[in-house]
Amino acid sequence: MKIKSGNFQVIGKYQMLYPVTRRVFRWSTPDPEWYWNMVGHLIFSNEGIIMIDPPNVPGLIDALKRLGNIEAVILTTADHLRAAPYFSWAYGVDIYLPRQVGNHLGDDVKYRVGRLKNPILFNEGESLPCGIRPFSVQVPRTKPYHSVDEMVLLTQDGEIFTGDLIMGSNEGKILTLDEFFHHPSDSIPNETDIIHNFIEVEKVIKKTKAKSLLVPHGYDIIGTLPQATSEKAKTVLKTP
Numbered sequence: 001m002k003i004k005s006g007n008f009q010v011i012g013k014y015q016m017l018y019p020v021t022r023r024v025f026r027w028s029t030p031d032p033e034w035y036w037n038m039v040g041h042l043i044f045s046n047e048g049i050i051m052i053d054p055p056n057v058p059g060l061i062d063a064l065k066r067l068g069n070i071e072a073v074i075l076t077t078a079d080h081l082r083a084a085p086y087f088s089w090a091y092g093v094d095i096y097l098p099r100q101v102g103n104h105l106g107d108d109v110k111y112r113v114g115r116l117k118n119p120i121l122f123n124e125g126e127s128l129p130c131g132i133r134p135f136s137v138q139v140p141r142t143k144p145y146h147s148v149d150e151m152v153l154l155t156q157d158g159e160i161f162t163g164d165l166i167m168g169s170n171e172g173k174i175l176t177l178d179e180f181f182h183h184p185s186d187s188i189p190n191e192t193d194i195i196h197n198f199i200e201v202e203k204v205i206k207k208t209k210a211k212s213l214l215v216p217h218g219y220d221i222i223g224t225l226p227q228a229t230s231e232k233a234k235t236v237l238k239t240p
């Protein structure tokens, strides 16, 4: 779907959606419980608008109504339900959830997933709306506070969406989960977890040949993901 010029007027009016790549926009809002931001992305596709890990913010629903049909919500992890239950109940939007094998989900998340009107569970290798392909990532960890069991989503334009696995810094560098999410009681990143995390990330970036990273926390990395990955390998894996 081509982005109509009128859509840019709508986006400008609501001043919340920022252009990221050819068909992708992003918006963000602070997580009310923690110090980081929650970031959502939308993709204009031939089928309609696809949202990835969407948080709700004032004015979002109005903007979406004017931009077009909401085709689907796709989540990288069930931990990122965010506004998915609202879109499910209020608009009947299909919610695509990774079929996560881990049982690390909290009772609150399990409860909210159970109340979705129309969840569609997906596995690695299945085809999702807009030609998106999911890649399963599970990372062994030394600490139980935040297991990594999520889907990396590859778009037809060579971008990947990740969940909590990694994110971009404001300098365009890669930060692993352990380097970004510092819980007060556990504020020193564990080197083993950083290494495990990065090894799994590097595998999926090489497999997908992704050029850009789009993340639900932190900054996106546009066009320079291979270079950022090589630089990170030098510090984390000590590769030359």
Ligand SMILES: [Fe+2]
Pocket (backbone or CB within 6 Å): 079, 080, 163, 164, 216, 217
């Ligand atoms: Fe998260």
